[in-house]
Amino acid sequence: MMPGRLNWSGRMVCFAGIVWREALRFAKQRERFLAALVRPLVWLFIFAAGFRSVLGVSIVEPYETYVLYEVYVAPGLCAMIQLFNGMQSSLSMVYDRETGAMRTLLVSPYPRWFLLTAKLMAGVAVSIAQVYAFLLIAYFWEIQPPLIGYLTVLPALILSGMMLGAMGLFLSSAIRQLENFAGVMNFVIFPMFFASSALYPLWRMEESSLLLYEICRLNPFTYSVELIRYALYGQLNWTALAVVVGVTVLFLCAAIYAYDPSKGLIGRKGKR
C-alpha cells in the first residue's frame, strides 16, 4: 500500500472528489436547479408582491429606511434555499444509504467525521451557487443590497448552510426509510420556515401571539435568516452568529456520533 495516501494531501484529494461528485450530480439535474430557483422566485414575485400592500415593514435593523416587503423577505428566501438544500442532501444520503452509495463513501479509509463533513460542505457549496443565482435575479426586482453585501454574505451563507446541512445530516441518520422524508418536509421544513423571522419581523409576531414569538425565537432557522440579513447589508449580528455556530457544532457532533460504527444509530437498527 502507499501510506502516503492517508496523509493530509490524500484527504484533500478525497475532499475535492466529494465536492466534484456533488457538483456533477447537481449539474446533471437541471430540473433540480430550476426547482431550487423557482421556489424562492415564486415567493418573491407572487407572495411578496401580494403582501406588499398588506404588510408594511417599518424600520428594523439592519435597514436604514422603510423597505419594501420584497426587500425584507429576500434574505429569508436565501435561507429557504439553503433549508431545502440541506434537507434535500439529507434525502440524497438516505437514498445513498439504501442504494449502497453511502457505504461506498464509508469504506473510504479516511475518518468518518472527515467524510461526513466533506459531504456536508459539498452540499453547502451547491446551495451557495443557488443563492447567488437567486440574488442575481432579485437584483432586477429592485432588491439591491450594497455591493459589498454580496461579498460579506458569503461567510454567512457558508455558516448557515453548514447549520442546515448538519441538521439534515443528523436527520438522515435517524430516518430509516426513504418514505419518511415526506414527513420531514411537513414536520421540519414548513414549521421551521413559517415560525421564523423569514416572512415577518419578530416584533409583528409578538403583537399577534407571544407564544409564537417565543417559538420563533427558539427556532435556529430564525438566526440563520438574521445572520444572512445582516451580512447582506455588511453587518454582523453576533447573537445570530453564536447561535448558528453553536447549533452547527451540536448537530454535526450528533450526526458524526450517529454514523460512528461503535456507538451510532445505524448499527443498532439491526440487520440490513
Next chain:
Amino acid sequence: MTASDKPALRIAGVSHAFGKTQALNDVSLDVVAGRFTALLGVNGAGKTTLFSLITRLYDNISGTIEVSGHDVRREPGPALAQMGVVFQSRSLDMSLTIRQNMRYHAALHGIGRREARRRGDAALERVGLLDRADAKVAALSGGQVRRAEIARALLHDPKLLLLDEATVGLDVQSRRDVLAAVRGLVAEQDVGVLWATHLFDEIEPQDDVVMLHRGSVLARDTAATLAADGTLSDAFLALTGAAPSELVA
C-alpha cells in the same frame, strides 16, 4: 512474521448480536493472499453481518478482525485502504459514467485524477469494460455493472477483495463472466478474495470454503476435502441438517 506473510484477512472469535438475536457466534476464519475463499451459507446465515463488521459499518464488540495485519478497530484507515468491496446492493452512481464513478472512488482513496484515469482504465480492461468506460452506468446490463464494481474495488490495489453475493440477479453468462474476472485476479494479482455465496456451483474443488450456518462456522477447509467422496452440497446438508430447499432460498 513479516507483513507480507500475514493473511489478507484474519477473523478471530467474532460474535455479534442485534438485541437478543445472535447474528454471529465466535466466528474465526482466514483469507490467504492469492486464494479464493468462499463464505458459504444460506440466507440469514450471517454473511452480510460479517461483511458489515469487516467494512466497519458497525464495530465488532468481541474478537478481532485484521486486514493485512491491521486491526479494523484500532487502525481503520490502513485496514480500509487495503480492502476492496463489492456490496450486495448496487452501489455505483447510476447517473454518472463508469469513468466518473472511478474517479470518485479513486478520490475517496486519496488518488488524484490522472492516476485515477490510468488505474481505472487498467482495471476496466481487466474486466473487459474499457470500451464502455464513458457509458452511463444506467445504460449497462446487470453483469456489466457488477464487473464495473469489481474494477472499481480494485482501483486502489487492495490486498483483500470482499464480494457479498456478487452474482445475485445475474443470468448464467454474466455470472460466469463475473466469476471468471474474480478468479483471474486471484491467480494474477495475488489478491485474497472472500466470496460470500449460497450457490454451490460457484465453488471449485481447490477453493477454501468456510461454511457459515446460523452465525457459526461449521467447517473450514478446501472444497475437495469437505466434499470428500460426495458433493459439497451433501456435505453441507449433513453438517447443517438443513433441508435441501433452504439451499435455493
